[in-house]
Amino acid sequence: MASDNRRIAVLIDGDNAEANLIDLILNEAAKFGRVTIKRIYADFTTQHMNVWKNQLNTYAIRPIQKFAYTKGKNSTDSALIIDAMDIMHAKLVDGFCIVSSDSDYTGIAHRVREEGLFV
Template sequence: MKLVAGMAGSSESRESRVAVLVDCDNVPPVILDHALRFVAQFGRVVVRRGYGNSATLGAARWQDALTRQAFTPCLQYQYASGKNTADIALALDAMEMLFDEIVDTFCIVTSDSDFAHLCRKLRERGALVCIVGEEKTPSALRNASDHFSEWEPIIDSAPAEVARPASEIGSALRSAEPPRPPTKQRPLVIVKAVAMLAGDTPEGKVDLGALGNYMRRTDPSFTPKAYGHSGLLDMLRTYDLLKLHQEAGGHWAVTLNQERIAQMPVNPLTGRPSVT
């Protein structure tokens, strides 16, 4: 079953079309950012829906998260205690999108093993299925998908700023130097993107164009100029954690600088102490 071939013949329509379906009753709102970054490597996200009952979707934190990331809330009332109608709605919508050829790739955000059967059915029909879940996600669900990404809570270990008297703050402001021109920045998200994209390739490389497309999918407002660089190539040249390679034909590819990463006391990709 060729899902993409039946779509319009434009160059954009030949790109994989992705649906991100979130089981809001089962996962925390902060998982959305991770899910969108992860699934952007597989294609363009054209459907974003969050499913839950009135207690879940009525909570301010879910309303804020779904609104910020432009998700459509799909409210499902519980007709009887203990019956999860949101799960059934998610599964039915997924199959409908598959048969109507709206998308060919599904990212289901949940840790609930009840969705394992849905994953198997979608894959049997030729769809690519990704699961984004927490550490508690059972093997039955992980193995029912083509790709599984485990979301880990981020613990903010930055020390709190010590409050200073108002007189001291005023003195510091008066003696402050004039603002300097913005310096070139090297956001770690670029390194993490290279690690994700290059990790699935035999040579551990990612094409510069593919990297740029991925960054724009995850953040439509992304531009190297916002970080003080003239372009993506100029930006990557400032990273000591990355290596650039000019391939045949003149195009560029980028890999991780594994030697430099190994020298660091804390692995910047995992946040864990490096193994010596």
């Protein structure tokens, strides 16, 4: 499949990604196809997520609110993984760009590749 026909989902772990890099991230993802889904997962009630507010509107990124109910734990990772599985099984995209600075998403990356999609 030609890269210009591919549909890409960009899923961002807001706890582990820098807002000032979003332009570079989306441009890089666009090299592999058309970005059709853009989502960011985070607890937007925390002050450190304020830097993302302008980026959400500018780049039409859908925020997915995930509250941190327990200190030291959050549901951001699991929400992103569940969405990735739902998107994959609904055949909404041909590949994923998962944006994070940690290795929590290695399992979903392997699973996406097993399904014949790229990540």
